[in-house]
Structures are given as C-alpha cells and as structure tokens.
Amino acid sequence: YHNNTSLYTCYKSKTKRSPQKIYEIKKIIKWRISVCKAIIDEVFGEIKNFETEVEWLGRKISVSFDDGIGHNWSEEKKVEEVKGAIEQFKIMYFNQKEWDEKIRDRIVEDLMEVAEDWFSSINEEDLDEMIAVLEKNLNSKFTEKEKEELKEQKVSKEVFKNGIYLEGVHITSDGDFTVYYYDDEVFFAGHWIDLMGNVSGEFTSEADIIG
Numbered sequence: 786y787h788n789n790t791s792l793y794t795c796y797k798s799k800t801k802r803s804p805q806k807i808y809e810i811k812k813i814i815k816w817r818i819s820v821c822k823a824i825i826d827e828v829f830g831e832i833k834n835f836e837t838e839v840e841w842l843g844r845k846i847s848v849s850f851d852d853g854i855g856h857n858w859s860e861e862k863k864v865e866e867v868k869g870a871i872e873q874f875k876i877m878y879f880n881q882k883e884w885d886e887k888i889r890d891r892i893v894e895d896l897m898e899v900a901e902d903w904f905s906s907i908n909e910e911d912l913d914e915m916i917a918v919l920e921k922n923l924n925s926k927f928t929e930k931e932k933e934e935l936k937e938q939k940v941s942k943e944v945f946k947n948g949i950y951l952e953g954v955h956i957t958s959d960g961d962f963t964v965y966y967y968d969d970e971v972f973f974a975g976h977w978i979d980l981m982g983n984v985s986g987e988f989t990s991e992a993d994i995i996g
Contacts, residue, residue, distance in 0.1 A: 852961075
C-alpha cells in the first residue's frame with residue numbers, strides 16, 4: 786500500500802476484518818484527506834469517494850481506486866489519479882475470466898500446502914457443512930468418490946482453486962493492484978487471501994492469508 790498506512794495496520798491486527806469492513810475503515814481515512822468529487826465513467830457510471838461496486842463473474846465486488854493518492858494532493862490531482870486507476874482496472878474487468886484464472890492459479894501455487902493443512906484440521910462433524918459450501922461456490926455437485934475424499938480431509942488443487950472467489954480489488958493509476966479472495970471459511974477459518982500484482986501480468990508478492 787502506498788499511503789494508507791492506517792489501513793495496512795488494520796490488516797496486521799489480530800481482529801478479523803473483511804474487505805467490507807476495510808472498505809468502511811477507508812471511508813474514515815478518506816474523510817481526513819478530503820473526498821474526491823463524483824466521477825462519471827462510461828463503463829462503471831457514477832463513482833463516488835474513490836470506489837464502486839461492479840459485477841465480476843456473477844458476484845458483486847468492491848473496487849477502490851485511491852491507493853495511489855497522496856494526503857496533500859489537490860482535488861484535481863486526486864481526480865486524475867482515480868481516473869487513471871479506473872482505466873487500469875478496465876484491463877482486468879474486460880478480461881475477467883483470464884485474470885480470475887491466472888490469479889487463482891497463483892493462489893493455489895502459493896497456498897496449496899497451507900490449505901491442505903488447514904482443511905485436515907476441520908472437525909469431522911463440520912465436514913458435511915464444508916462440502917455443501919464448496920458445492921455452492923463451485924455451483925456443482927461432487928461425485929460420491931469426491932465426497933469420500935473430502936470426508937477423509939483430502940483436498941485437491943482443483944477443489945481449492947474453485948472454492949475461492951474474488952471479493953475486492955484495490956488498484957492505482959500505475960496498474961498496481963491488490964486482490965482479496967475469500968472461501969466462506971472452508972480453508973482458512975474466516976481469513977482472507979490477498980495477492981499483489983500489476984496489470985502488466987506480473988505478481989509482485991506471494992499470496993498471503995490476512996485478517
């Protein structure tokens with residue numbers, strides 16, 4: 786994060802905070818650095834307070850465009866930054882399937898062993914509920930063989946990959962982004978997954994568990 790050090794600190798605290806809670810905290814931060822005027826974009830419509838909600842593969846996600854804004858910037862400079870960030874996000878937005886696939890593949894690469902370890906620690910009496918949640922997120926039913934494997938607390942890369950989904954994006958006019966994925970408490974007990982990268986296609990960090 787470039788300037789929102791208070792927000793970064795909240796990620797590192799022991800209190801679990803969802804992207805929605807972080808979204809609310811950021812509103813307080815923005816009050817201190819002045820509110821950007823509403824921007825009308827031809828794709829996303831009216832964007833207020835540096836952020837908006839969009840449809841991403843059938844789900845609503847929050848998108849924040851203010852991570853590159855300096856505290857003492859003029860209103861004009863803030864608007865310029867936000868407009869630039871909006872244009873960068875469109876690179877991802879118009880290629881949702883490709884970006885989602887690429888990001889989830891990287892998350893699996895970085896966190897598969899951790900997911901296996903955490904999944905193996907689920908209480909047996911909770912496994913049926915976890916399987917039902919996974920089926921909901923995958924929008925499909927497991928075969929009996931797959932269910933048996935899950936009940937033995939074995940999770941495949943494919944199940945992990947398709948059992949997580951995007952909840953939020955923070956992006957700057959330079960194309961630097963942080964994405965936040967969630968799993969409905971199946972793998973990481975209510976924690977979120979974050980991953981940093983750039984719209985050029987490079988990732989600038991390993992996926993991590995936060996919150």
